[in-house]
Amino acid sequence: MSTSSDATAALLADARAHQAAEQAAAAALLRTAADWADLHPPVEDVAEATWQGSPSGVPLAGPGAPAVDGACVAELAAALRCSTDAGTALIGQALELRHRLPRLWELVHRGEVPAWQARRVAARTMALTPEAAAYVDAQVAAVVGRVGPTQLDRLITTAILRFMPAEAEQQRLAAADGRRFDIHHDRDGTSSGLAEVTGWLDLPDALDLDAAVTDGAQALAEAGCHASLDVRRSMAVGELARRQPAFDLTTSSDSEPATPSEGAGAPVPRPRVPVTLYLHLTAESLGSGTAPGWVGNTGTPVTAGQIRDWCGRPGSRITVRPVIDLNTDQTVPGYQVPERIREHIALRDRTCVFPWCSRPAHPRPLRTARSDGEPGWSTDADHIVPFGAGGPTATDNLAPLCRRHHRLKTLHGWRYRRTAPGRYLWTSPHGLHFTRGPDGTPPGSTTGPPPAAATAPRTWTITLPPDARPRERDPVPTG
Structure with missing residues (x-):
């Protein structure tokens, strides 16, 4: 004892x-x-x-x-x-x-x-x-x-x-001015394709939104949806977004005459800009395979079944863009980096490649990235070997860097080189070495040989217009 x-x-x-x-x-x-x-x-x-x-x-x-x-x-x-x-x-x-x-x-x-x-x-x-x-x-x-x-x-x-x-x-x-409305996309796949929504609203706006969501949930129930009230309320928010994709503060008297069904002063709906999902999956998953994929918009891993579920929604129109094979290098003459190569390196590396930086490298310009309202890129396409020093404008000599770390590399003594696909060796101004690995591998010691590069899956870009019809559940395609 x-x-x-x-x-x-x-x-x-x-x-x-x-x-x-x-x-x-x-x-x-x-x-x-x-x-x-x-x-x-x-x-x-x-x-x-x-x-x-x-x-x-x-x-x-x-x-x-x-x-x-x-x-x-x-x-x-x-x-x-x-x-x-x-x-x-x-x-x-x-x-x-x-x-x-x-x-x-x-x-x-x-x-x-x-x-x-x-x-x-x-x-x-x-x-x-x-x-x-x-x-x-x-x-x-x-x-x-x-x-x-x-x-x-x-x-x-x-x-x-x-x-x-x-x-x-x-x-x-x-x-x-502290009012806001935020949509937190699933970044790591733990939410199974769901997203959290938070915000601060004026009380009258909050009451109106609550009433609209309640009415939408009731309408879904009357249309035959047997989901719980909480699920129907969440679905009602999506239906509100699809039916009112953008504000149109003009009335029919400001533009075209109102039709009898619209009534005087009814707003003329504007067509919604389709949402582009970057879905990465292997060829075997296009049928009934089970290999997982991931969403390029958010970097979220998802199951092949989830991707098939999204693509099989009733009323959806699917446009498959040309495949980007991340294993094939692309080269262009001159210094300017064309959009297709920017898209390639963003899909390949996913984030800024500076050690411990996780800023997403979006494969398309962001609509609200610049102060003048024009689309802008989330990261710069950096020539690893400078163009003036003979470095080509090619996917194997380009990497996404956020503006902060791009400036460090250009002006303050940082340098790096590509040692393998998705792997970069950085050297600090005082000679410290850091390895940035692929797919979020933590950077660290430079000892030992780099791991063999995995074969990158083919990348499919699918544009999914919204489905405006109420539904209880989206059917999964059978083949």
């Missing part, structure tokens, strides 16, 4: 020691991040010293904290095996704590407050004035890190009301 008690006590002591070591290491990492920022002050009087199109000295923390050469962030982030955004947050929160929350900074390094709690506070105080941040620092330090998220939000609000009255009034007047 005593032996068991001794072992239990030893394990508890070990657990506390490991936790203390973890907290000490996290505090040391914050200090290292701040020291890294000190070694990289803004670069002055250098035309190329810009970060994301702005002067290289970027404020990563709140007013009063020093600016940093933004180009230094990616290398530290890559060394820590995290994204550039995560590295930006780490350095910014370290500077926020050291310069604007000194009481909390000291408590972290005395081991009285875990670093993760201090970082949570720092992330929330960056928008505050120095006076408001000092107030939060004093209040949080007084309770030695026992502030939960709700209490912290209340404390931040109190600081804004007390020390930033003009900002508080501006927030009140701008509250209506």
Whole structure:
């Protein structure tokens, strides 16, 4: 019995020691991040010293904290095996704590407050004035890190009301601009082809939408749908979207005379732009095969049955575009990258190929990507070997890079090369090496031979116009 008690006590002591070591290491990492920022002050009087199109000295923390050469962030982030955004947050929160929350900074390094709690506070105080941040620092330090998220939000609000009255009034007047409506597409296949919808609406709009969805669910039931009320409500939202794809605020008196069935003033419906689904699947799955595929729009893995279900919807018109064989390289003369090659490399690599970057590489321009409303690409098509140095405009010399990491490669000493299909070897300005693997393989050590390249499935692009008819369930094709 005593032996068991001794072992239990030893394990508890070990657990506390490991936790203390973890907290000490996290505090040391914050200090290292701040020291890294000190070694990289803004670069002055250098035309190329810009970060994301702005002067290289970027404020990563709140007013009063020093600016940093933004180009230094990616290398530290890559060394820590995290994204550039995560590295930006780490350095910014370290500077926020050291310069604007000194009481909390000291408590972290005395081991009285875990670093993760201090970082949570720092992330929330960056928008505050120095006076408001000092107030939060004093209040949080007084309770030695026992502030939960709700209490912290209340404390931040109190600081804004007390020390930033003009900002508080501006927030009140701008509250209506916080209305939004978001559709969260399934990114990893765990939702089986479903999508979550969230939003904030004015109360009258919310009540109207609720009533419309309720009416639609009832109409589906009357049409013979036997699904549950929750399922019918979700289906009703889709029916609303198909029947009102875009607003038309003109009436028949503004355009064409109304027909008797429309009635005076009835809006003339506009045709909906078809939705293009990029469905990737092997040839054997086109029939009754079971090999999985994935949706290029969202990067979501789906079953072959789900793809056949989508393609077999009643009333759908399916257009199969020419197949893009990702195993065949394409080359064009000149520097400009045509759309078909952009589409090829986006479908091949799926994301920006910088270490730990997950920005999607969409195979078509995004309709709202540019400030002028014109379509824009989510990533740049980068010549791995620069065109001016003899690099061809070819799929085996092009890779998708987001604009941030494209600038790092072009202006700030990063370089990379393609070692195998879907695999890239990156070198940082200080000589660190990172391997970016295919299909989300985590980048890491460069030791050992690269794995053999898998045969890429053929890519089918299918345009699916909407089915406007109420239905209980879409039938699955039999052959």
